[in-house]
Amino acid sequence: MLRLAARARTLGLASAVAIAGLGVAATIPAAAQEATTWHVQVGGGDPNTLSSLNRFYPNDITVHPGDTVAFAWAGFHTVTFNPQPNLSLLDYAFFGTPSASNSLDTPTTFVNGAPSPGGSGPPPAFDLAIGSTLPAGTYHYSCRLHQFMHGVIRVTNGELPSTDAQNQALAAAQQAKDAKDAARLDSRTTREAAHQQGEATVGVSDRVAEFVKFYPTNITINAGDELTFTTRDLHEPHTVTFGEEPDPNNPFGQVFPSGTGNPNAYDGTSPLNSGFLFHQSQYDYWNLTHSILSAAVPRTHFSVTFTTPGTYDFYCALHGARIPDPANPGQFIVVGMSGHITVLPAQGDEGGGNH
Numbered sequence: 001m002l003r004l005a006a007r008a009r010t011l012g013l014a015s016a017v018a019i020a021g022l023g024v025a026a027t028i029p030a031a032a033q034e035a036t037t038w039h040v041q042v043g044g045g046d047p048n049t050l051s052s053l054n055r056f057y058p059n060d061i062t063v064h065p066g067d068t069v070a071f072a073w074a075g076f077h078t079v080t081f082n083p084q085p086n087l088s089l090l091d092y093a094f095f096g097t098p099s100a101s102n103s104l105d106t107p108t109t110f111v112n113g114a115p116s117p118g119g120s121g122p123p124p125a126f127d128l129a130i131g132s133t134l135p136a137g138t139y140h141y142s143c144r145l146h147q148f149m150h151g152v153i154r155v156t157n158g159e160l161p162s163t164d165a166q167n168q169a170l171a172a173a174q175q176a177k178d179a180k181d182a183a184r185l186d187s188r189t190t191r192e193a194a195h196q197q198g199e200a201t202v203g204v205s206d207r208v209a210e211f212v213k214f215y216p217t218n219i220t221i222n223a224g225d226e227l228t229f230t231t232r233d234l235h236e237p238h239t240v241t242f243g244e245e246p247d248p249n250n251p252f253g254q255v256f257p258s259g260t261g262n263p264n265a266y267d268g269t270s271p272l273n274s275g276f277l278f279h280q281s282q283y284d285y286w287n288l289t290h291s292i293l294s295a296a297v298p299r300t301h302f303s304v305t306f307t308t309p310g311t312y313d314f315y316c317a318l319h320g321a322r323i324p325d326p327a328n329p330g331q332f333i334v335v336g337m338s339g340h341i342t343v344l345p346a347q348g349d350e351g352g353g354n355h
């Protein structure tokens, strides 16, 4: 579902935009203006660093009735006004929402836009029409996947505080700041992971930035010692998966624990899938109670104890993959969100060097 390929994004914003002149308000009266198209970039980040910025750029704009807001996808998100109590993330993002409109005609109109999953190339912008009779007011929308990703459209019949170009410049500056903060989160987490013993981190986030990575990527552990994976990502779920992909014919095959491998005495090669690692707040935000995944249990930890020295690959079945190795027929490699574990002999087997 949320495969890396589906997250392909294009960042339309120039990296350096002059923000001089932002204090100049547009003073043209509403009646004299043509309908305007406003631009919002939905998310950001850099797939090369496995990072996402889960924010609308800009996330607060003021428009007139009759205007259009063009939402350009830069990541896997939804644009949802007035979410419905009986719908879940799966409906908003994957299954479709036939009752949704793409025109905000009343304060309670249900609007839902999502990039069509599975397509190749960047999906077209989601153009939201602001109804010509929509009352002045403040209208909230959100991404139904990323629980802190919210935006506001203020509708006024009076003067507008800024132009689309001014909004874009502010948004570019915000995005540059977010990218800087994200880089700090990544290096801090990398540093911390270097000191962890018997622990690994499965994705990390703050309220905006998210890294779909394992920390560390290369783990060393002794046979017989427990290794615990913990998610620190409040945005998206992850799995810890060894061996072949869980039921490739089932689009939700990764969600539940599976495989013949025994995590308490694991040989490193049998299929073993943790199932989704995620938080209760995510279960609630995604409204999974009203979905075919209602039985999924929010768990944030997965522990595994290896029996056999060797080197083993693992991956997130959602953000990574195990694919045939082009250089070695019959062999496999892991790509995207993935890592490697070196299992050393049990400490008692090392010849008593340090006791």
Ligand SMILES: [Cu+2]
Pocket (backbone or CB within 6 Å): 203, 212, 237, 238, 239, 316, 317, 318, 319, 320, 337
């Ligand atoms: Cu993942």
